[in-house]
Amino acid sequence: MTGWRERLKVLRERVLGGMRTSATREAPMTPVKDRKDDSAAAGTEGARAPEPPHQQAAPLPLAAPSPVPPAVAQSPARLAPATARTETKAPKTARLSPTSRASRSPAKVEKPAPPRALRPVAINLGIDFGTSFTKVCYRDVGTEESGVVSAGAAEALVPSVVVISQTGRLYLGDAARSVRSPVHIPYLKMRLAGVPIGDLLPEVNGVDPNAPESVKALSSWFLASVIARSQSWIAGNQADRLKGRSAVWSANVGVPVEHYDSVVLKTFQEVLGVAWLWVRGDAIPATLREALAAYAATLHRLDAEVSDFHAVPEIAAAVQSFVMSREALEGIYVYFDIGGGTVDGVAFNYINRKGERRINFYSGKVASLGLAAIAAAIGGADGPIDATSFERLMTSCSPEKGSDATLKVRRLVAEVIMTAKFKDGRDWQVDAIQNRDYERKFIGQLAPSRMKPLIVFLGGGGSRSSWYTEAISSTYKAFQHNRAGIPPYKLLQVPIPKDFSMEGAVSSDFNRFAIGYGLSFPFGEGPEIGLPSEFSIAEKPEPRKLRGVVDYADSKDAFD
Secondary structure, three states: OOOHHHHHHHHHHHHHOOOOOHHHHHOOOOOHHHHHHHHHHHHHOOOOOOOOHHHOOOOOOOOOOOOOOHHHHOOHHHHOOHHHHHHOHHHHHHOOOOOOOHHHOHHHOOOOOOOOOOEEEEEEEEEEEOOOEEEEEEEEOOOOEEEEEOOOOOOOOEEOOEEEOOOOEEEEHHHOOOOOOOEEEOOHHHHHOOOOOOOOOOOEOOEOOOOHHHHHHHHHHHHHHHHHHHHHHHHHHOHHHHOOEEEEEEEEEEEOHHHHOOOHHHHHHHHHHHHHHHHHOOOOOOEHHHHHHHHHHHHOOOOOOOOOEEEEEHHHHHOHHHHOOOOOOOEEEEEEEEOOOOEEEEEEEEEEEOOEEEEEEEEEEEEOOOHHHHHHHOOOOOOOOOHHHHHHHHHHOOHHHHHHHHHHHHHHHHHHHHHHHHHHOOOOOOEOOOOOOOOOOOOOOOOHHHEOOEEEEEEOHHHHOHHHHHHHHOHHHHOOOOOOOOOOEEEEEOOOOOOEEOOOOOOOOHHHHHHHHHHOOOOOOOOEEEOHHHOOOOOOOOOOOOOOOOOHHHHHHHHO
């Protein structure tokens, strides 16, 4: 019978992977019942000396392991000595490679990576805060594309009206059809500028809506509501622009040049800042009393927080599509924005010095001579009115009322143009025909037919009205501007830019959205601006003195 030491050695080699021979693989395992005999045999040899520790047998396992496959038994890992494997076991575990078998165990699974941050997309809103209607355009700063926002309930025009219920709840003008006994607050922009249109409004729920604090709070509520509605529309109708991206919002609002160059600008900036804070974090108030309280509470935060809601001159935004085009030439231009309540006119000098564009506004004037304002003055329809209905009204009105309205428009046109002429000081009647065949055969002024015309742009909803076109163009002859050094007018419509989409607008008339398009450009990207207050009347050149002739003004005391 084979000795127990040999059988133990074979068993240890099987468990620990020692070198095995064919003889040892074929040696049969001793049954467990024979272990007593082996113990007795071992007892008879008790006189033998104990073996060294490294040669002592390891304790027997509870059960014999299954035979190891030959391929595994022949692997280098299995051929390593048992003592070496035991000593390097901990360090090997610490240095496991990512592709090792142990690293793929469930206990070693790494934590999932945090979600990736969304890429930002800058969206700037251009809000044309009109007297009768408000229009909104957006611009994707990354793709340099602009479009119309259908911020209205049914179209892209939002009535510039706040409706107050008898309980003091606030509504936009197109969302208050079911309100009983409402109080309408129209012409918000003019009220904010301190030149209200119409009669005083009645008290609502114990609050006077005519008070300056109420007008400011109502204006902030209106602009905040329009911004929130515009953001919601873009999220639903321009989802591809925001897919997988985080929107970074900013906005501009138009202010007439006359008001922009006055103390009224501070009031507009204050209202815009409060509205922006309401949209960004604070909840938009629901009632008039809540709006008053929220306005007062938010006002002190304006100096500490930066607002991305800026005031921009309206006409500077309106001519954005013109001055940014390659066809724009330096010179004097005039622009009249004909809206529902007002006519805003400016004259400016466009300068382009090797790509550095600048607009110097010489004059600016706003008057309540819009479509609805004139219609109300002559006793026509009260409320919003379009160019077609305005034409019918002016045709049917009395000649005296029509002439009076025409005279007011002409005075506005003359004041804007003549103020700019006095400030510029140059000769505007420049010969537009330069060729060798032309020879002046007379002495005197240049014929109007040969002068370079004065470009007059028309914009706004009333620009399509033939009555306004005739009233403006007839000013040249009626006020004898030829004798004042003014060249003949040439009336033009603002050109449509190539990066502007009219999708979402019921009307395809770009004139209604020209200001909104210019305002959609982020603040600071347009040309530099010079305001009318920066320019004074040009000094008249000194008269030429003839040699040997004494001026009477210098010697009249000697002869009187």
